[in-house]
Amino acid sequence: MDYKDFENCGLKKALNMVSGKWKPMILHFLFHYGEYRFNDLWRSMPKVSKKVLTEHLRQMEEQGLIKRREVNGFPLEVYYHLSEKGRELGPILAALDEFGNS
Amino acid sequence: MDYKDFENCGLKKALNMVSGKWKPMILHFLFHYGEYRFNDLWRSMPKVSKKVLTEHLRQMEEQGLIKRREVNGFPLEVYYHLSEKGRELGPILAALDEFGNS
DNA sequence: CAGAATCCATTTTGATACTG
């Protein structure tokens, strides 16, 4: 057994999905509100720059955790919500929360 | 509900315990080998500096995840192993691994 | 509004040399 077992293991991928200064909080809001508009999300999280928020959302979208829904018109509306896969994280995050509290 | 719910939640603490470039790999080795000597651990993980490895181990020790055992003599021997609390992470990490692989 | 672009600050990690 050596370190290379690690490069592509699921644990590494999974931790990547939730690492990033604001990702757990994004998940928190999406679990709580179901669907959340970009600007509302942004204003709920003081001190994130929109750049970083966007980067995090893009990554989470690529990883299949969340989905982006765009409503055409002016002004533009963009909403984010958890994918089915993202919702599967629920019990795991709950377990982590419990672990961290114990 | 706002972002302050987050500052001290267990999830944040738990993620902190496993975030750090090498922490998951440290856990991986300790779960696998039970007890591991500092230098062996270091040589198993190319490209970590001893400085960073030490920092990670110290943090994990402070957080109660691992324990340090020192055997007096020359040369000095220091071993690390999971604490009881650390071992509780096992099923959670397994779930994350499975999630990441799916 | 929802970002993209640019530039800067902070944090994290690594390389190397040194010590008890």
Place this chain on the structure above:
DNA sequence: CAGTATCAAAATGGATTCTG
């Protein structure tokens, strides 16, 4: 051997301005 100390590099995050 098991670290520290110091410095440099890289990664991450933030502030500001601009655009369709």
